[in-house]
Amino acid sequence: MTKYGMAISLGKCVGCGACGLACKTENNTEFETNGRKYNWADFYRTTTGQFPNVNYKVFPVQCNHCTDAPCVEACPVTPKAMFKTDDGITMHNDERCIGCQSCVVACPYSNKDVITESVQYSNISFNPIGVPTQDFYNNETSIINGCTSSPKETATLAGAIPPDKNDYTSDEYNDVRPSGVTEKCYFCDHRLKVGENPYCVDSCPAGARVFGDLNDNSSEISQLLAQNQNKRFKNNIGEFLEPGVSGTNPNVYYIGDFNSPYFINNLFAKEIKKLHIYPNPVRNDATVEFDLDKASPVSLSIFNIMGKEVRKVFVNKNCQMGKNRLKINVLGLSVGTYICSLRTNTGLMSGNIVVTR
Ligand code: SF4
Ligand code: SF4
Ligand code: SF4
Secondary structure (H helix, E strand, C coil): CCCEEEEEECCCCCCCCHHHHHHHHHHCCCCCECCECCCCCEEEEEEEEECCEEEEEEEEECCCCCCCCHHHHHCCCCCCCEEECCCCCEEECCCCCCCCCHHHHHCCCCCCCCCCCCCCCCCCEECCCCCCCCHHHHCCCCCCCCCCCCHHHHHHHHCCCCCCCCCCCCCCCCCCCCCCCEECCCCCHHHHCCCCCCHHHHHCCCCCEEEEECCCCCCHHHHHHHHCCEECECCCCCCECCCCCCCCCCCEEEECCCCCHHHHHHHHHHHEEEEEEECCCECCEEEEEEEECCCEEEEEEEEECCCCEEEEEEEEEEECCEEEEEEEECCCCCCEEEEEEEECCCCEEEEEEEECC
């Protein structure tokens, strides 16, 4: 039976936040308000040391879709509003939820109020009873009176709240959650159903997230976890489970470490060297020049700063050991900054490219 999970390679993560933004747009989540975050994809950050020897780390976080999910155990309604699907997703049913927040209290990664309880994130958020959700879009105040639109005007003109609403239909969950229920990451169930990855996975310009079936030994995620030491969060205050300790059996795994010198110095630099894109800024054609330590198939894609892949330039193009030059064409891309991402089977290097006219 399928058991979905996610592996996040911290050595690849650049902390850009593209996954967080992508999740917000894909799942119509609200802005943070009154200690409730509504960030189904969020971040745990640490800063240690003293200037100039400061060490900053970013850990992308989300619901861990725990196998032994205490949020499910705690949910008092029958049938449960918070429940496990056959493929391992911790799912939430908006209709059955009575808003008691027992799940929030039971989840080691959630708090009712992240401000008063001094935590950085909460996997589950609550929509208070009697308070309209997406209340920002009921605001009739313009930033510049008589010049810019108010949130309400924007939503009215767009015919939706939020104005960029992504519609998905499901018997379990609504595309915009009502008042009086909890909400959290569904592993983008609506995308899985049509054969797509979770959006945070597809939007990561660094390719740091891998999603798949943990029960399939041949899946990319299983192979990745078999070949690399990994760890899982124990709670939302930055502690990891000790090796051999299962905790709630979270199914989101972390490989390596953010800004890992080993990864940068050995894996990236050995595989791909001296990525150089010229001319930059570019109007039409540019050359991507790089050195490889050994002959390897190379894939090259261009991502926008939201993390969306906007052009697949090459897929598994055989490249020689030593210097390689690949031509890219940016015609059709609007003016702006993009990320040019070069991958081999085991290495990845990215560089910015500015498109001008
Ligand atoms: S992380 Fe929290 S909300 Fe998600 S499955 Fe585990 S206990 Fe439930
Ligand atoms: S808030 Fe909803 S999902 Fe959470 S425990 Fe209560 S009824 Fe269940
Ligand atoms: S799997 Fe989907 S819902 Fe969950 S954090 Fe990623 S984008 Fe958000």
